[in-house]
Amino acid sequence: MRLSPTGALRHSGNLFAMALDVVRSLPRRPFQAREFIQQAWFVASVTILPTALVSIPFGAVIALQIGSLTRQLGAQSFSGAASVLAVLREASPIVTALLIAGAGGTAICADLGARKIRDEIDAMQVLGIDPIHRLVVPRVLASMVVAVLLNGLVSVVGVAGGYFFNVILQHGTPGAYLASFTTLAQLSDLWAAEIKALVFGAIAAIVASYKGLTARGGPKGVGDAVNQSVVITFMLLFVTNFVMTAVYFQVVPQRG
Amino acid sequence: MGVEICVEGLTKSFGHQVIWQDVSLTLPAGEVSVMLGPSGTGKSVFLKTLVGLLKPERGSVKVAGQDITRLREHDLYEVRKLFGVLFQDGALFGSMNLYDNIAFPLREHTRKSESEIKRIVLEKMDMVGLIGAEGKLPGEISGGMRKRAGLARALVLDPEIILFDEPDSGLDPVRVAYLNQLIVDLNAQIDATFLIVTHDIASARQVPDNIGLLFRRELVMFGPREKLLASDEPVVRQFLNGRMQGPIGMAEEKDAAQVEQELAQIDEGGAADAPTPRLLPGPGIARPPRWEAIARREAELHGTGVTRA
Numbered sequence: 138m139r140l141s142p143t144g145a146l147r148h149s150g151n152l153f154a155m156a157l158d159v160v161r162s163l164p165r166r167p168f169q170a171r172e173f174i175q176q177a178w179f180v181a182s183v184t185i186l187p188t189a190l191v192s193i194p195f196g197a198v199i200a201l202q203i204g205s206l207t208r209q210l211g212a213q214s215f216s217g218a219a220s221v222l223a224v225l226r227e228a229s230p231i232v233t234a235l236l237i238a239g240a241g242g243t244a245i246c247a248d249l250g251a252r253k254i255r256d257e258i259d260a261m262q263v264l265g266i267d268p269i270h271r272l273v274v275p276r277v278l279a280s281m282v283v284a285v286l287l288n289g290l291v292s293v294v295g296v297a298g299g300y301f302f303n304v305i306l307q308h309g310t311p312g313a314y315l316a317s318f319t320t321l322a323q324l325s326d327l328w329a330a331e332i333k334a335l336v337f338g339a340i341a342a343i344v345a346s347y348k349g350l351t352a353r354g355g356p357k358g359v360g361d362a363v364n365q366s367v368v369i370t371f372m373l374l375f376v377t378n379f380v381m382t383a384v385y386f387q388v389v390p391q392r393g
Numbered sequence: 394m395g396v397e398i399c400v401e402g403l404t405k406s407f408g409h410q411v412i413w414q415d416v417s418l419t420l421p422a423g424e425v426s427v428m429l430g431p432s433g434t435g436k437s438v439f440l441k442t443l444v445g446l447l448k449p450e451r452g453s454v455k456v457a458g459q460d461i462t463r464l465r466e467h468d469l470y471e472v473r474k475l476f477g478v479l480f481q482d483g484a485l486f487g488s489m490n491l492y493d494n495i496a497f498p499l500r501e502h503t504r505k506s507e508s509e510i511k512r513i514v515l516e517k518m519d520m521v522g523l524i525g526a527e528g529k530l531p532g533e534i535s536g537g538m539r540k541r542a543g544l545a546r547a548l549v550l551d552p553e554i555i556l557f558d559e560p561d562s563g564l565d566p567v568r569v570a571y572l573n574q575l576i577v578d579l580n581a582q583i584d585a586t587f588l589i590v591t592h593d594i595a596s597a598r599q600v601p602d603n604i605g606l607l608f609r610r611e612l613v614m615f616g617p618r619e620k621l622l623a624s625d626e627p628v629v630r631q632f633l634n635g636r637m638q639g640p641i642g643m644a645e646e647k648d649a650a651q652v653e654q655e656l657a658q659i660d661e662g663g664a665a666d667a668p669t670p671r672l673l674p675g676p677g678i679a680r681p682p683r684w685e686a687i688a689r690r691e692a693e694l695h696g697t698g699v700t701r702a
Binding site: 267 | 466477481482487497502546550
């Protein structure tokens, strides 16, 4: 394949065009409820366990780092506060992003890509059915819902992991850890994280669907598409995360 | 009655590579046409352009008075309901069994009750000889069965136009013969416009009313079967006879001197081929007037065996 200077621009344009198509197809009836439930179940089943397993060490690492730092500063009573803040604000959206793109997005991309190269998507279009409405919209919605739920899961598991490492392994005081929970973090942090997760879910599913639906060149093409979809999604998610965090700090007044 | 497809000045290229240019032809309503061409001449691309899956650079494709190439996405989906397409490998949905695959268009587009859907699906499955395989997944059956299931799915919405993408590729000669008979029977039964894209010469000689040949990025010829079978055009003769001597080479094309030398050799041999008899609808099929006329003409040409009617 030849590289052309406008290629990257054209792909970005097509990706955004598809995102707009998805938004336009959202209110279209009949809503594909069956497909939505199947996909939500599917994405959840491939992401829940890895997410839980990733968030335990994530919470632990944060607890270890903060634990030793606060001990040196003589601020052990704040270790709970700092740990919760870190998990809630940054760790949980990032872990959600990694898992929803790495496990959910790849599965969606591989599924659609395999259908594309077997001519199933073309067959569907010829049968007069819009694959965006029939396949992509339910997947995007499913991925968004599951991302929001995953974010909750990561927060709980991460905080629990932090508590375990701080209190049991580093001999922190349980009361101080729990009491300082809300000194720095606030409820709006959780809302912000959930909104981030919602957006991440949408981006991951749209990129994965776009890459899957434009896969070509046989089974290798599907592999390439999955690979590219993960890389593109990660880049987009981290940039989006930065922007949303920056906006959040401007909009919502912080404690402390 | 089927619908006429009128193609004018169609040109398609991927990047700088021209696939074919300035293709103009009319697929007459209700007739069977075959598009031939060596591998890699963009036959499948032509088929996908006809249903609007690919956009051509220039030219128009008029179906029932509407230009496919200029329709908006929404209208395009409406026009496509006129089409039934059989893809190369059947393009069945891998996650559904055969019954659900064939019922899919009915469930998506009509408000028919499940019992009515069942009646239609079983009727079409019977037509292609798949009764008993309803519960099988596409991955569990042979390529021939997948093609027939794909055909059944293309038929459930009673299309006016049916496009076949290499119906005979990957099938054994006996199954190809059955499939050709099925295509002819179908044409007699449902009166739709058929376009078959293939490189199987035997089918091309027996089945169609019209033959077209794509070669060297253009439509070499399109016309009635008899005309092409009797044609003196070197490319047409070489392809329809499956010979090595002629303008079509292994890689792409040969140089002019070699072609002339080879053609001279053939002319020395000079044996004219007897016209291939045409495949007619089977005995159990009621023939519409068009097929009655074809059967009479075949009987006059060949004299034997075709007197039942």
